[in-house]
Structures are given as C-alpha cells and as structure tokens.
Amino acid sequence: MKPVLLVDDSPTMLSSMSSILKKAGFACETAGTGEAAVSKVSGGLAPCLVITDYHMPGMHGVDLIGKLRKMAPTRFVPMLVLTTESQPEKRGAAKAAGATGWLVKPVDPTALLQVVKQLVPGA
C-alpha cells in the first residue's frame, strides 16, 4: 500500500499523526519542511495522500501543495492542510492551490481517520 506523506515542522505532530495512521494500518513518510517533502516526491515517493501543515519555515503548506500538484506522482493525490490557522482567506488560498480539505489542529483521531478513509479508497 502507498504511504501517507506527512509534512510538519513539529516533530510532535509528525509523531502523533504517524502513530494514529500506523495504528489504523497506514504506512507513513514524514518530512519536516516543504522542501524535504518535494525532495522525497522527486526521489520517487508516490504517496496515496499528503497531509501538510500551513505555517512552516521556508516553503509553507499552500506553496507545497501548488508544487506537488505540478509533479506527476502527486498530481491527482488528495492533499489535506492540517493547521492551527483559522483565517477564512487562508482556507480559500489553500483551496485555490489545489488542497482537498482543511483540518484545524488539534484534530480528533477518529475524525481524521474517517476523512482519510473517505479520501483513500480501499484503505
């Protein structure tokens, strides 16, 4: 099964999300920055889902989604923004960049898994 790509500058968030998804049977790949995520996809990683933070040092989440949408392995992959950001304008920007959904931290694990299973058929 293809892995879920998690992108966040917080090690705690990466660990938390990995634990939840692995417990539900998903494989996970993590990246601490947007640049690292792009590098992984360039290196051959083909995730079934991307979950990214919005505010990160360097490339932020919306830019990352825009770049990933132009890369073949992730062109049609669902992408979620998981963030503390609450401004509607930012939400709209993410949607315009090609995000599939918007999750506000802290996200309930059960709700997260429901969304993931909805977006990844056969998961």
Next chain:
Amino acid sequence: MIVVAATKSVIPVPDDGVPAERLGAGPMLPATDKRTAVKVLVVAGLAAGAVMVELCLRRVLPDGLSALASLMAFGSGMTATWILAKPQQAGYTSVERVSRLDRAAVELAEFGAVYNSSVPSTEMDHRDGRDNVVAFPAGRSTPEVERAVQELDQYSAFTDILDRQMKSVTDLSEEAAGAILANLTGVDGKVSALLSFIKKSGSSDQVTDVISEIETHTKGCHDLLDRFAARQKDDAQESRRQRSQLGTDTRSVLEALDGVNRIARQTTMLSLNVSIEAARAGEAGRGFSVIAVEIRKMASEVQSISNDVHSRVEALMQTVTVDLDLQTQHREEAEHEAIAQIASTLSALTDNLMTLVAHQRDILQKVESENEAIAKPLMDMMGSIQFQDIIRQQLEQLSRMATQVGEHLAAISAMLGPNNTDMGGEMLSEKLDQLFNTYVMAGQRETHMAARGQAVSQDTAARIELF
C-alpha cells in the same frame, strides 16, 4: 502583583498647540506640566513593561516563568516608588524634548491601557487607589530621566531571558511529548500483540477445528462401543448356541446309554431263556446254564454301569448349563454396565468440552470488545499530544511579542537618551494592530480583542472541511 500602572484617562488634555497627528491617537500633556510627563514616563514605562510581559504570560506559561514576570513587575514597582519618593528638582526648559517625553509617555501609557482593559474588574478594584499615578507633583529633573533610560535599557536582558525561558519550555514540552508518544506507541504495540495472540490462538476457525476433532473422536468412541456391544451380543448368541449344542450332544449320549441299557435288559431276558432251555436239556444243558448265569451277570453290570453313566452325564449337563447361563448373564450385565458408563463418560466429556469452547468464545468476544475499549483511548491520547504543537506556536508568538516590547522600550529609551533619537511615527496601537495580523489561532485573536476591549467574534468555521 502590579504596584503601579498608568492609564490614558488620567493624562491631561494637550493645550500647547502640538498637533495631535504627531502623537498619534494618544493624548498629549500640557506644556506647563511637562515635568509630570517625566513621572508618567518613568512610572508607566516600568510598570507597563512589566504588565505587558505579564499579560503575555498569564495564560499559558508555567509557574517558573510566571514568577519571572512577577519579579519583573515587582522590580518595576519598587523602582517607580523609589523615583516618586525623591525630592523635586529643576524641570525641563526645552519644548522639543518635552514633546518627545509626551510621546514616550503616551506610548508607555498605551501599555497600561491595554493591560487595564484586559484585567477583570475585581482585580482593578483590588488595585484601586494606585492607578492614578499621574496625579503627583510636577518638577522632575534630568537625572530622573536618565534613571528612567537606564531602567528601560535593562528590559532587553529581561526579554532575552523571557525568550530563552520560553524556548526552553518549548524544547522540554516537545521532548516530553515525544517520550509520551513513544511510551504510548510501546504500550499500544504490546497490547495489540497480546490481543492478536489471544485472538489468533482462539480464533473461530481454530475453535471450529477443535470442535470438529472432538466430535470425530467422540463419534469414533461411540462407534467402537457400538461395535463392542454388537460383538458381545454375537458372543452371547454363540454361547447360547454352544450350550444348546452341548445339550443336544449330551442328550444323544444319554439316548445311546438308554440303548445300551435296553440291550442289557434284553440280554438278561435272553440269558433267562437260555437257563430255562438248559434246564430242560438236563445234564447236557448244564454248561449252557452256567454260561447263561454269567451272561446275565454281565448284562446286569452293563445296565448298572449304563445307569451310572447316564446319571453322571445328566448331572454334568445340568451343572454346565446352569453355570454357563449364570456366567454369560453376569458377563453380559457387566459389559452392558461398562459400555453404558463409558458412553456416559464420553457424553459428559463432550458436554464439558462444548462448555469450555462456549466459554472460550465468550472470552474471545470479551477480548475483542476490550480491544476496542483500550484502542480508542490510546489513539485519543496519541491525538491529544498535538496540544504541544499548539502551545509551541503560542509560546513562539509570545516570544515575538516580548521581543517587540523590548524593541519598543529600547526605542523609547533611545528617544529619551542624550541623542534624542526619533522613534518614528509608528504608534504602539499600530504595532498592536500589526501583532493582531500575525495571529493564526482564533483563540489568540479572541484574547487580543478582549484585551483591547473590542467585541469578540467567535470562530464558527468548521474544524474539518473537504473542498
């Protein structure tokens, strides 16, 4: 905790013709009361800096950093008290310098205004009588301003400590969150492995196999018993047949003996006839008479022996028949009893095994339900660790705010210092507006608006939205 604080409401309205735009939205001091501005500046600067820091810390920081803020506030209050207790000295004469003091006073008073609007009324009541710090005598001197500048310059050290302490809290909480997650993952792994083992060892397929095997063995035992019983029945019939054959043979022997007996009687009759004929023959028949006597004796002995053998055979047949019947009966009864007991034991064993299997199924169902009961809280705890990232972002925001406070106080200090550096046209209220735009969380905005006395708009956006 806060000893003194300045508010905009207690600063006099300007009457010296200084344009209001120059000072932003804040009030100005009258030219005749410039010395009062010095006192406002000193007291409000020290106190407002401390309360601003406290405002930043009062919601999220642990006791250690709150204590630091308290210490800063205490130091500010003590400093202000010391300055106010000094005797009055000669005042300023430069209008321009006093104008800068006006600006500094307004900027510093802004801190107090922000703080006061965020403090609950009960705390305000508690501090009642200490807020109107502007209403003290005029006529502060340059040394006091220099002292104020020195005090303001010390804030960089405080903000630096504050920044480091908050980074330390972030690192510690991140480390602790990582350790908690690692432990949770470990516990989850062990519980999952244990439950998986239990489930696997007692899976429905395995239980079905066990039941099927038990039923096969039980059926085999019952078949064996049935075959054994059938064979015992055949044996009993064979035994009865043999007994019957024995009786028949015995009766044949007895009939043969009866024949011998009859011949013996006929021989006796014949010998009597010979004796009669020998007597009739006289002397010539004497020899025949002796022979006839001997033959009669022999026939009598044969008859006697025949009767004896008949009696013995009859008695033997009786004995054998009765004993065999009894033995056969006892054996059949014992065998029936044993077979019944074995069958009963087998049934009981089967029932016990079925009960055991049913019990095992109950245990498996319980294990599966407990598995779900354990798994969900574990997963919820894994999700709850996200609070650390939220706290981290809030602490980083506070750190940026503390840096801004330090920079602003440094600008005020520079403006009051010997070089009279202009701090620019940006008012603190504008900085606060800029600060508002840097917030990412709805809670941060709500807290800010509440502190500024603005109507708080609740965040109603969905926490999860699929586009």
